[in-house]
Every structure is written in C-alpha cells, then in structure tokens.
Amino acid sequence: MSDNRPKKGPEREISDPRLRKQELEVAPLLRTTQIVIWLGLGLLLLALAWWGIGRRLTWAPVIIGGLGVLGVAFWLALNLPALRRAAGTRSAKMVLNSVGFIIFVAGILVCINVIVARHHPKLDLTKGRIYTLASQTRDFLKGLPADVELVAFLPQGDVYSANARELVKLYSAASPRVRVTWADYTNVTLAKKYDVKYPGTVVVQAGDKQEKITEVTEQHLTSAIMSVTTEEKLAVYFLTNHGEASISGGDNGISQIKNDLANQQYEVKELELAKMQEPAVPEDCSVLAIIGAQIHPAPQEMAAIEKYLENHGKLLIALAAPPAPDFASLLSSRGVTPLAGIVIDPQSSFMGDATAPMVAPEASGSPVLEGVDQLVLPICRALEVAGGTPPPTMPGQPPPQGPATALVSSSAASWLQPNLSAGTKEPENAQKGPFAMAASIDESPPPPPQMPGQPPAQVPETDATRIVVLGSSTALNDNLVRLFRFNANVALNSIAWLSRNTRMVSIPPKTEEMHQLLLTNTQKNFIIFVVMFFIPLAVIIAGTLVWWTRRR
Amino acid sequence: MRATLTIALKEFRGYFIAPMAYVVVLFFLGVSGLIFVLTMAMPQAATNHYRGVMQSMVFITLMMAPVLTMSLLALERGRGTLELLMTRPVSDWSIVLGKYLAAVMIYTGLLIVTLLYPLLMSVGGEVEWGTILSGYVGMFCAGLAFMGIGLFGSAITADQIAAALSAFFILLFFWIMGFVAQSVPSGLGDVLNHLSFIEGYLEFAKGVIDLKNVVYFLSLAGFFVFLAERVVESRRSV
Numbered sequence: 067m068s069d070n071r072p073k074k075g076p077e078r079e080i081s082d083p084r085l086r087k088q089e090l091e092v093a094p095l096l097r098t099t100q101i102v103i104w105l106g107l108g109l110l111l112l113a114l115a116w117w118g119i120g121r122r123l124t125w126a127p128v129i130i131g132g133l134g135v136l137g138v139a140f141w142l143a144l145n146l147p148a149l150r151r152a153a154g155t156r157s158a159k160m161v162l163n164s165v166g167f168i169i170f171v172a173g174i175l176v177c178i179n180v181i182v183a184r185h186h187p188k189l190d191l192t193k194g195r196i197y198t199l200a201s202q203t204r205d206f207l208k209g210l211p212a213d214v215e216l217v218a219f220l221p222q223g224d225v226y227s228a229n230a231r232e233l234v235k236l237y238s239a240a241s242p243r244v245r246v247t248w249a250d251y252t253n254v255t256l257a258k259k260y261d262v263k264y265p266g267t268v269v270v271q272a273g274d275k276q277e278k279i280t281e282v283t284e285q286h287l288t289s290a291i292m293s294v295t296t297e298e299k300l301a302v303y304f305l306t307n308h309g310e311a312s313i314s315g316g317d318n319g320i321s322q323i324k325n326d327l328a329n330q331q332y333e334v335k336e337l338e339l340a341k342m343q344e345p346a347v348p349e350d351c352s353v354l355a356i357i358g359a360q361i362h363p364a365p366q367e368m369a370a371i372e373k374y375l376e377n378h379g380k381l382l383i384a385l386a387a388p389p390a391p392d393f394a395s396l397l398s399s400r401g402v403t404p405l406a407g408i409v410i411d412p413q414s415s416f417m418g419d420a421t422a423p424m425v426a427p428e429a430s431g432s433p434v435l436e437g438v439d440q441l442v443l444p445i446c447r448a449l450e451v452a453g454g455t456p457p458p459t460m461p462g463q464p465p466p467q468g469p470a471t472a473l474v475s476s477s478a479a480s481w482l483q484p485n486l487s488a489g490t491k492e493p494e495n496a497q498k499g500p501f502a503m504a505a506s507i508d509e510s511p512p513p514p515p516q517m518p519g520q521p522p523a524q525v526p527e528t529d530a531t532r533i534v535v536l537g538s539s540t541a542l543n544d545n546l547v548r549l550f551r552f553n554a555n556v557a558l559n560s561i562a563w564l565s566r567n568t569r570m571v572s573i574p575p576k577t578e579e580m581h582q583l584l585l586t587n588t589q590k591n592f593i594i595f596v597v598m599f600f601i602p603l604a605v606i607i608a609g610t611l612v613w614w615t616r617r618r
Numbered sequence: 619m620r621a622t623l624t625i626a627l628k629e630f631r632g633y634f635i636a637p638m639a640y641v642v643v644l645f646f647l648g649v650s651g652l653i654f655v656l657t658m659a660m661p662q663a664a665t666n667h668y669r670g671v672m673q674s675m676v677f678i679t680l681m682m683a684p685v686l687t688m689s690l691l692a693l694e695r696g697r698g699t700l701e702l703l704m705t706r707p708v709s710d711w712s713i714v715l716g717k718y719l720a721a722v723m724i725y726t727g728l729l730i731v732t733l734l735y736p737l738l739m740s741v742g743g744e745v746e747w748g749t750i751l752s753g754y755v756g757m758f759c760a761g762l763a764f765m766g767i768g769l770f771g772s773a774i775t776a777d778q779i780a781a782a783l784s785a786f787f788i789l790l791f792f793w794i795m796g797f798v799a800q801s802v803p804s805g806l807g808d809v810l811n812h813l814s815f816i817e818g819y820l821e822f823a824k825g826v827i828d829l830k831n832v833v834y835f836l837s838l839a840g841f842f843v844f845l846a847e848r849v850v851e852s853r854r855s856v
Contacts, residue, residue, distance in 0.1 A: 164848055171844055175837040179830075183812060188828035191748030197826045222799060223809045427790070583663040585742035593658065593738045597651040601731065602644055609640030616635065 099144045164391055186239075196578055199236050199438075203288045206242040209507030212295045214244050217269040219251045219262050220282070227266055230282035234268060237287065243495040244291075248482040270294055285326075293331035300352040300565050303337035305371075309360025309390075311539060318543045320357055323557050332561065345372035352565040355382040356541030363390040372396060378529040380564035382557070384539035387445040387486060401452035402505045402535050409446045409501050409537070410490050411480035411583020416442040416550075420490045423475045426502065430475055433563045434534060436508055438552045441474055441504075446538035448482050448501035469509050472502035473534075504556070506563075507533040621708040625716025626790065629824060630723050638685070639724065646682050646728050650675045654735045665743045668736055669786070669823045672753040676734065676819050683761070684785035686724060687768025687780045690717040691846065693778035700853065701847040714847045715771065721765045728755060749825035756822020758772050759835035760815060766791060766842035789815075792838075 076085030099238035113131030142149070149605050152158055190198045199207075221225040238246045249256050251265040260269045262278065270277045270290040277290040304313050304324075313334060315321035327334050337354070339345040345366045347354055354374060363371070375396065383393060385404055385472040392404035422444035427435040451472040453551060481492050536556070540546065547554040585593070631638040653674045657667050685785045691714075694700035703713060736750050771785025772778075796814030799807040811817045 130637075160852075164852065168845065168848060172841060175841055179812070179833055179837055182833045183830045186828055188829070189752075189827040190825065191752045191827065192825035193748065197824060222811070401675050576665065581665040581744040581746070583658060583665050583667075583739065583743040585658070589741055590658070593741075594655050596738065597655055597735065598648075601651065602648050605640055605644045605647065608634075609637060609644075612634060612640075613637060 069499075075204070085467075098462040099141050102137045103141035105132045106139075106141065109134030109137060109236060117220055143427070148157070167180050168293065170392065192581060197232070197236075199240055200284060203237075203284060204240055206288060206292065207237065207244065210241050210291070210295060211245045212272045214270060214272045214291055214295065215247060216244060216287075217247045217249050217263055217271070219249045219257065219258055220267070221251055221265050226282075230266065230268070233287065234286060235284060237291075263535050289331060296331060299333045299349045300332055301333045301335060301348070302353045302355060302561055302565075303335050303348065303351045304355065305356045305359065305363070306336045306341065307338055307340045308363055309386075310356065311358040311384075311546045315544060318358065318540070320542050320544060320547075322544045322547045323542055324553055325559060326558055327561065328553060332565075339370055340364060345370040347371065351379070353380045353382055355384075355561070356393070357382075357384045357542055359393075360386055368395065375531050375533070378531050380531070381533045382564060383533065384536040384542055384557075385447045386539045387447065392447065395509075397533070397535060400507045400509070400531070400533065402502075402507060402533075403450040403452070404535075404537070405450055405482060405497075405501070406568075407445075407448060407484040407497070408449050408486055409480050409483040409503060410483045410492070411476045411499070412490070413477040413479035416444070419444070421445055421486070423476050423480065423503065425476065427474050432506060434469065434473060434556060434559045438555050438559070439488045439557060440550075440552055442541060442550050442553060443474070443503050443536070443538040444540045444546070445486065446476075446503045446541070448476075448497075448499075449503065449505050449535060449537055451502045451505045470505055470507045473504040473506055475500040475502050477594045503536045503537040506560075507531070507535070513586040532564050534564060621712040622716045622719065625708070625713060626719035626723065629717050629720030638689070642682055642686050643724075643728060646675075646678055647731060649678050650732055651735075658739065664750075665736075665739055667747045668739060668745070669749065671735065672750075672757060672820065673823050676815075677762055678756055679757070679764055680789050680815070681786070683725075683764035683768045683789065684771060684782040687765055687772050687785065688782035689772065690769055691772040691850065692776055692778045692781040695853075696778070700850070704850075704853075707853065710847050710850045714773075714843060714850055718765060718769050718843050718846075721768065722762060725761045725765060726758065727762070728834055730752060732853035746825065749823075752822050752825045752827050753815075755827055756819050756831070758801075759822075759832055759839075760819050762839040763815075763835045763842070766846075767792075770842040770846045770849070773849040776843065807847065824834050 109130050111134075113127040113134060116127040116130065120528075149322050153162065160252055190196070216234055216237065218231065220231050220234070222228075234246055238244045249260075249262075251257060251262070257263075260276075260278070264270065264280055266282065267278055267280050268280065268282050268287065268290075270287070272291075272294040275294040277293050279286045279290050304310065305310075311318050311320045313320055313324040313336065332352075337347070337351075340363070345364075347370055351374070354371065356371075362368075371379075371381070372395075381396070383397075385392060388406060392406075394404055397404065408421065409423055410420045411425075412420045414424050415511075416422040416424045422441060422442055423446060426440050426441050427438055449472070451470050476499045478498070478500050479495040480501060482495070482499075482501065483490070483496070507534070508530065536542070541553045541607070542557050650671065654668075654671045657663065657671050660667065691700065694703060704710075733754070736745050736747075739745055749771045767784040767788050768782075771783075771788065772781040774784060777783050792813060792815050794814075795810045796816040799810035799814060799817075812830075812834065818834050821831050
C-alpha cells in the first residue's frame with residue numbers, strides 16, 4: 067500500500083524548478099545557521115565555565131558570551147518564520163501552555179523560597195542552644211544605637227568560614243540595623259579598600275568607625291559592634307614594676323586577657339607608679355589591675371592606690387602565692403583578709419593536682435560569675451571574708467549584701483598549707499576549709515528594703531569603691547586561660563562589673579557537649595543482634611512468606 | 619481525596635506483594651544498621667555521633683528512592699494500564715498523589731523502624747532527643763523531595779530502569795550542587811548552596827530546624843509531583 071500523504075519537512079518534493087533552485091541556493095546557508103546555533107551555545111557554555119572557574123567576570127568571558135548570544139540571535143532571526151509556523155500548531159500551543167504553567171509554578175516556588183530565606187525563623191533544638199545568640203548579644207542588638215555594616219570576607223568551602231557565615235547571618239536576622247555585605251576576598255580592590263590581609267576576616271563598621279576581626283566568634287563580633295557604636299573607651303591600667311604578670315605575654319604573662327579587653331574596646335595601659343615623681347593613679351583610670359605582684363609596692367605607691375580607692379576607685383587584684391605581698395593593708399579594712407597559706411583541696415582539683423582547686427561558683431547571682439561554670443585556681447591564697455554569712459532579713463526580701471562577699475570557696479575537705487615547700491601533705495594542726503578563694507567588695511549603699519505591696523524603690527546608681535580579689539594570679543596566665551576559658555571570663559566580667567560597663571560582659575563560647583557512649587559487652591552484643599540480625603531477618607521472613615503464599 | 623487514599627493504599631499493598639520492596643527495605647535497614655553498629659563500636663564513641671548515621675541514612679535514601687518509586691507510573695505505562703486507569707472517574711492529581719503517598723508511607727515506616735537505633739543507644743549514654751528530632755524531621759523532608767523526584771522519573775518513561783536512572787541523575791545533580799558551589803563566585807555559590815541537598819540537610823543534622831530548609835525540601839517535592847502530574851496530563855491530551 068502506497069503512502070499518498072504529502073511528505074513533510076526536508077523530504078517534501080518541490081515541483082516548481084524555480085523554488086527548487088532557490089532551495090538549493092539557501093541550503094548551504096541553512097547548514098551554516100545550524101553550525102552557528104551550536105557554536106553560539108558552545109560559546110555561551112564556555113563563557114559560563116570561564117566565569118565559574120575564574121570566579122571573576124573579566125572581559126574574556128564577556129566577549130565570548132557576547133559572541134555566543136550573537137550566534138543564537140542570528141539563528142533565531144533566520145529561523146523566525148519557521149518558528150512562528152511551528153508555534154501556530156495545536157500541539158505546540160499545548161506544549162507552550164504547559165511550559166508556561168510550569169514556569170509560573172516554578173516562579174511562585176522560587177519567590178516563596180527567596181522570601182523565606184530572607185526571614186527564616188529557626189528552631190534550635192540543641193541542648194545548650196549552641197546555634198542561638200546569647201541573651202547578652204540579643205539584648206544589645208535590640209537597643210543598637212546606630213546602623214552597623216558587617217563586611218564579611220568569608221570564602222566558601224571551609225568549615226570555619228561556614229560557621230562564621232552562619233554566625234554573621236544570625237546577627238543580621240536579630241536586628242534590622244545590622245546589614246551584611248558578602249565580600250570576595252580575591253577581589254583585590256575590595257580587600258585593599260578595607261585593608262583586609264587574611265580571608266576569614268569580618269569588617270565591622272558604623273559611620274566612620276571600623277573594627278576588623280579575624281576570629282569570628284560571638285564574643286568578638288559583639289565586642290566589635292559595641293566598639294564601633296560606643297563613643298568612649300574605658301581605660302584599664304595594669305600596675306607594673308613589682309614582678310606582676312606582663313600584659314605583653316611571656317612566662318606567666320596575661321596577654322590573652324589583655325587582647326580580650328582590647329577586643330571589648332577597653333584601652334589597656336601599663337601603670338608605672340614607681341617611676342612617677344608624685345605617684346598617683348591617672349584620672350581616666352576606670353579600673354586598676356594588680357595581677358601577681360611579687361614584691362611590695364613602695365609606701366608612696368600604696369598611698370596612691372589607697373587614695374584612688376578612697377575616691378571610689380575600682381581595683382582588680384589577683385594575689386601571688388606567699389611570700390608575695392598580700393595587700394592586707396588595702397583589703398582587710400574592707401572586709402577581706404588574705405590568710406597566710408595556700409589552699410590544698412584533694413576533693414576537687416584540676417587533673418588531680420591538689421594545689422589547683424577546681425571549683426563551681428556558688429549561686430551568688432554576682433555578675434562577676436555570669437556564664438562561669440567552673441574555675442581553676444592554682445596555688446591559691448585563702449581569703450577570710452568578713453560578714454560572709456548574710457545578716458537576717460525581712461521575710462520575703464532578698465538578703466542585703468555586705469560590702470564583702472565570697473564568690474567561690476574550696477570544699478570542706480580542703481586545708482590551709484602554710485608552706486608550699488611542704489608539698490600537699492596535710493599538717494597535723496592544719497586549718498580546715500572551706501575557704502573563700504575569690505571575693506568582691508562593693509561599698510555602694512544597699513538599696514532600701516522593699517515594703518510589702520510596694521514596688522521596689524528606684525535608687526540612683528552611686529559611685530563607690532569596688533574591688534574584686536582573686537586568691538590566685540596563676541589562674542589568669544595565658545597557658546591556663548587557653549585551656550580554661552572560664553578563668554578569663556571571670557577577669558573580663560570583673561572588669562565589666564568594676565567599671566560598671568555592664569554591656570561588656572564576656573560571652574562564653576558555646577560548644578557542643580559530648581555524651582560518651584558507655585556500653586557493656588552484653589549491651590553491645592544485644593544491640594548488634596537486634597540491628598544486624600533480628601530486623602533484617604524479620605524483613606526476609608516476611609518477604610519469603612508473601613512469596614510462598616502467592617506461589618501457592 | 620478518597621480516590622487518592624484508595625490508590626495510595628492499593629499501591630502500598632502492592633509494594634509488599636512484589637519482592638523489590640523487600641530488597642529495598644532490606645538494603646536500607648541493612649546498610650544504615652551496619653553504619654550505626656560501626657559508629658557505636660568506634661573508640662571514644664559518643665551518642666552525638668548518631669548525627670553522622672542520620673547523614674548516611676539521607677544518602678542511602680537518595681540511592682533507594684529511585685528504586686522505590688521507579689515502578690509507580692512507569693510500570694503502568696509499560697503495561698498499558700495507565701490509560702485504563704485514566705478512563706476511571708479519578709483525576710490525574712488523585713493518581714499521582716496516591717502513588718506518591720504510597721512511597722512516602724513506606725519511607726516513613728522505615729524511618730520509624732530506625733528510631734529504634736537511638737532508643738537502643740540511650741542505654742549507654744545521654745541522647746540529645748532535640749537533635750535527633752531535628753535530624754528525623756530533616757530526613758522526612760528530604761525523603762519527600764527524593765520521592766517526588768523519583769515519581770517524576772517514573773512518569774517520564776515506560777521503562778523502569780530508565781525511570782530509576784533518570785531520577786537518580788536528578789537527585790545526584792542536586793546532591794553535588796553543594797560541591798559545585800565551592801568553586802563558583804560568592805553570589806552564585808550562595809544560590810547553588812541553597813539548592814544543594816547536603817546544605818539543606820546539614821542544618822537539621824546539627825539540631826536546627828530552619829524554616830528555609832523545610833520550605834526548600836517541600837517546594838522541591840511539590841514541584842516534581844506537579845511535573846509528574848503534568849506528564850500524566852499530557853498523555854491524556856495526546
């Protein structure tokens with residue numbers, strides 16, 4: 067049976083010789099256009115690949131891409147009539163209709179995704195809410211006094227940058243005043259503009275103030291934002307020339323704490339009272355720190371410090387082990403007396419070393435201990451705190467705090483070792499613990515008692531002498547602080563409390579708590595049996611039964 | 619709705635008649651069980667390491683989904699029964715959704731069985747159930763997307779092997795998007811990262827349920843089920 071239907075497309079026979087001639091003439095041109103379309107598409111792909119690999123839009127991919135677009139446009143222009151004819155058929159209309167509908171639905175889904183990606187609420191189900199900003203940061207961001215831009219030079223592809231990017235996103239989600247600009251580190255112009263030398267840097271800027279951070283943690287980021295939005299810097303002076311721990315580092319140095327303070331926008335300075343003709347603590351001193359003095363300051367220096375304290379001065383003092391000075395003349399009259407000996411605590415110690423008690427702070431509610439779970443206080447002087455037990459109070463009222471308060475204490479099993487050279491052997495007549503190992507002194511007048519049914523009285527904040535005493539200066543040295551971050555937090559919290567700079571409390575790093583898996587051999591074997599044998603066997607038996615039943 | 623459920627239940631029962639479903643279930647439970655046991659036997663093992671097991675399970679699902687869904691529409695087309703089904707008073711959506719639901723039901727059942735792993739693990743240490751819950755929500759959402767893509771693969775061809783392979787390549791494309799994102803400029807990289815299965819699931823595994831990721835997986839599932847419906851509908855029009 068012959069097929070009488072007219073042939074379509076290239077197989078169609080052209081009866082008119084003029085048309086046949088014309089078609090023969092245009093055939094090479096049509097073949098050329100076929101080559102042009104493929105060449106155009108190829109060039110477009112090449113341009114995309116070039117751009118992708120080079121990670122930068124240079125002239126070369128633009129020119130190649132442009133040629134590709136021209137090629138495609140040329141083909142479209144030549145084939146427009148044919149395309150129009152094809153688009154007019156019923157099936158083409160149906161296909162176009164369907165494609166349009168699909169593009170419409172895809173567009174809606176893309177829009178929804180873009181909107182949600184910009185304002186995406188998160189539910190952090192981890193135990194310590196480790197992927198949520200700390201309350202200090204959130205509170206600070208709520209009252210942010212200026213617009214802040216975070217220029218993040220955080221490359222794709224490494225874990226550190228990925229975590230940092232997530233952290234930066236949390237800031238922009240927490241406040242509409244924080245704007246994030248993702249910057250390409252390989253863009254030399256941009257890197258030069260912000261003077262960025264390392265990838266993984268975030269530039270924090272507000273107005274004409276700028277801070278750069280290379281360690282992108284919540285603490286550093288919050289501190290940097292505080293820095294660029296706060297007008298004044300508080301000065302912290304570290305007393306030197308008496309064998310104190312050096313803020314420049316070195317043996318028993320405290321450079322880590324100095325860096326942390328600088329990150330929190332304190333101005334850290336050294337104070338050489340001994341070299342002054344008339345020793346005096348500078349007027350701009352917000353906090354004076356004496357960390358591990360080995361020799362006693364001269365009487366004129368002590369007089370200057372005493373005068374500073376009498377004028378509502380603020381002092382952070384960390385005592386070195388005997389025979390170093392105990393600064394009793396400054397502290398005893400204010401309710402804290404250093405005892406002659408160090409605390410040995412065999413019950414709770416760091417890595418089994420009884421000379422390094424490890425203590426959990428008492429629930430005192432002191433801002434000095436905020437976010438501090440544990441403290442290691444090696445070679446720690448015992449302190450006697452006057453009025454350590456609060457006096458009786460009105461029913462239902464919080465206990466009034468005396469000027470001196472013990473912050474952390476050793477266990478009841480501890481004792482006082484008068485001489486460290488005697489080792490950790492308990493002497494026969496040893497004074498038994500618990501001993502205070504850190505204390506705070508606040509000479510602010512206590513708030514008036516709240517009467518039943520009345521709102522708490524508003525007391526204007528008055529300036530008064532404040533002191534934080536740590537029995538151990540070793541607790542703050544770089545080596546221990548790197549191992550035990552909580553120790554640094556105590557120092558930072560103390561300085562924040564002393565300087566009444568309550569916004570600059572430290573934010574402890576949030577780390578995932580590992581839960582060790584401890585199984586007996588029997589438990590392990592049982593689990594292996596259930597998982598590897600019982601469950602698969604049940605599936606096999608069920609399958610076999612079904613197959614057997616159906617076979618019959 | 620009733621028609622959808624009827625088709626879903628019929629398909630669900632059909633799974634247990636054919637041997638392929640048992641092989642797939644055995645493969646999923648066997649491999650994930652083996653990874654769980656090996657993780658547990660590691661020195662310094664911690665219950666937190668179950669996160670890695672969950673990530674592995676997502677990858678196993680990626681391999682399993684095309685096989686689980688390949689017969690849904692391709693078999694009907696191959697046998698010529700799809701046209702028969704279309705003569706019944708059921709809409710294309712009922713057919714497509716019913717078949718999709720059947721695959722999702724099987725997958726959900728598998729996930730429920732694997733919940734036994736953290737339960738067994740809780741004997742030897744504290745388990746952070748919040749993180750486990752988040753991981754399972756992520757596995758479920760990812761599974762919905764995988765099954766959707768599998769269904770689409772099954773809709774475009776009458777050959778089951780071709781259906782499974784097409785679905786697998788689409789899944790693989792979305793899987794490797796995260797790796798590609800690392801070698802392209804930042805803006806494009808962010809888009810590719812958002813499209814990547816790995817990036818989408820990692821947040822869940824960390825213990826964070828981000829609405830962005832939930833919406834991503836659900837839209838992907840919805841889009842591919844919609845595409846499958848379009849393919850079925852186009853056959854009705856031909």
